[in-house]
Amino acid sequence: MTNTNSAIDYLSCPRCAAKRSPHVVNQLCECGSPLLVRYDLKKAAESLKKSDLSGRAKDLWRYRELLPVEREENIVSLGEGFTPSLPLKTAGAEAGLSELYIKDEGITPTGTFKSRGAAVGVSKAKELGVRTLIMPTNGNAGAAWALYGARAGIDVKIIMPEDAPVITRNECAAAGADLRLVKGLISDCGKIVARSVLANGWFDASTLKEPYRIEGKKTMGFEIAEQFGWDPPDAILYPTGGGVGIIGMFKAFQELSEMGWISGKPPKLVAVQAEGCAPIVKAFEAGESESEFWKDSKTVAFGINVPKALGDFLALEAVRETDGCAVAVSDAEILMAMPELARMEGVFVCPEGAALYAAVKRLSKTGWIKKNDRVVMLNTGAGIKYSNVLNFSPPYIDADERL
Ligand SMILES: *Cc1c(COP(=O)(O)O)cnc(C)c1O
Ligand SMILES: [Zn+2]
Numbered sequence: 001m002t003n004t005n006s007a008i009d010y011l012s013c014p015r016c017a018a019k020r021s022p023h024v025v026n027q028l029c030e031c032g033s034p035l036l037v038r039y040d041l042k043k044a045a046e047s048l049k050k051s052d053l054s055g056r057a058k059d060l061w062r063y064r065e066l067l068p069v070e071r072e073e074n075i076v077s078l079g080e081g082f083t084p085s086l087p088l089k090t091a092g093a094e095a096g097l098s099e100l101y102i103k104d105e106g107i108t109p110t111g112t113f114k115s116r117g118a119a120v121g122v123s124k125a126k127e128l129g130v131r132t133l134i135m136p137t138n139g140n141a142g143a144a145w146a147l148y149g150a151r152a153g154i155d156v157k158i159i160m161p162e163d164a165p166v167i168t169r170n171e172c173a174a175a176g177a178d179l180r181l182v183k184g185l186i187s188d189c190g191k192i193v194a195r196s197v198l199a200n201g202w203f204d205a206s207t208l209k210e211p212y213r214i215e216g217k218k219t220m221g222f223e224i225a226e227q228f229g230w231d232p233p234d235a236i237l238y239p240t241g242g243g244v245g246i247i248g249m250f251k252a253f254q255e256l257s258e259m260g261w262i263s264g265k266p267p268k269l270v271a272v273q274a275e276g277c278a279p280i281v282k283a284f285e286a287g288e289s290e291s292e293f294w295k296d297s298k299t300v301a302f303g304i305n306v307p308k309a310l311g312d313f314l315a316l317e318a319v320r321e322t323d324g325c326a327v328a329v330s331d332a333e334i335l336m337a338m339p340e341l342a343r344m345e346g347v348f349v350c351p352e353g354a355a356l357y358a359a360v361k362r363l364s365k366t367g368w369i370k371k372n373d374r375v376v377m378l379n380t381g382a383g384i385k386y387s388n389v390l391n392f393s394p395p396y397i398d399a400d401e402r403l
Pocket of ligand 1: 112114140141207239240241242243244245246303304350352353380381
């Protein structure tokens with residue numbers, strides 16, 4: 001029974017300022033807003049020094065003082081985190097930039113960064129005694145929660161649109177989750193989950209309806225800061241669906257700043273969406289603080305097909321507070337950028353990640369990104385999870401021929 005030294009203090013509501021105990025199961029605030037985890041950052045800054053990190057495992061638990069799990073035996077890990085921030089010399093030059101990087105989450109367990117949220121969310125659920133959890137998903141989150149749930153011994157129920165990537169379906173089923181397919185969108189899945197939670201009292205692990213997946217995803221911000229020698233880059237582009245990652249990274253930079261670990265302005269956070277589902281971009285351009293439901297949403301970048309995000313107001317705040325922006329790119333641009341990055345850099349990204357490169361080129365052309373800015377694209381997953389979105393048809397060669 002070892003203590004993690006977590007500096008977790010309480011949960012707070014960013015909308016109505018209500019406070020909640022972190023020692024009981026919590027879902028949304030009574031006002032309908034997601035709850036955020038607050039830490040005693042003075043205590044954290046006293047017990048954790050930058051130099052302590054060098055001796056720690058290269059996974060996200062290296063920041064355990066700033067994570068919510070309090071007992072080590074509750075940590076459910078598959079080795080997630082500390083993905084590389086790779087320089088992209090050729091793709092950067094092609095976009096007119098001297099310092100372009102990709103933080104590649106494609107090498108994370110389950111093939112996407114959803115494992116970060118699942119690792120911390122499932123660990124905390126285990127610590128709080130959750131037996132059964134249920135969630136709607138566009139695929140990747142369900143796969144991650146099903147697998148981490150299996151490792152934790154928690155029953156997982158997943159509701160997924162029938163046209164979510166087939167591989168994610170198989171991951172859930174193989175992990176023993178109770179998986180149901182829906183002829184509809186993620187928003188329809190969400191309604192089924194809400195009804196089931198009401199009827200059965202299960203833990204609702206829907207995006208932002210539990211406070212802890214943000215904490216897992218914020219570690220991307222910690223890692224970027226650490227990998228850039230505590231002098232974070234000028235801008236980070238993020239493929240935004242529910243917005244959890246962008247909210248998490250914003251929170252990470254605020255926490256590091258409050259601890260005195262970084263100074264100056266945080267990186268500009270850029271929300272990138274697909275033209276077929278761009279509620280955050282529309283709200284950003286209209287100067288609104290919340291988004292509207294995006295009707296008939298459609299994009300190959302399934303992970304960012306979220307017509308209305310519960311945390312939209314927090315994602316918009318993260319973009320505005322950091323002087324960032326929001327950009328929508330087309331599926332055609334996405335499908336072009338996937339092989340471009342593979343060909344120029346050897347990095348086979350998911351469509352969501354490819355959207356970032358399309359956005360980088362556009363923002364560089366308009367001058368919003370300057371030539372010498374240090375820019376990070378946060379590639380959220382592996383291209384191999386989506387191999388069916390590209391349709392190359394290489395020529396055949398007869399068995400007795402040669403080139
Ligand atoms: C879920 C997902 C996203 C969007 O993540 P949010 O943090 O909810 O905005 C982006 N890319 C991939 C591959 C995803 O699975
Ligand atoms: Zn509230």
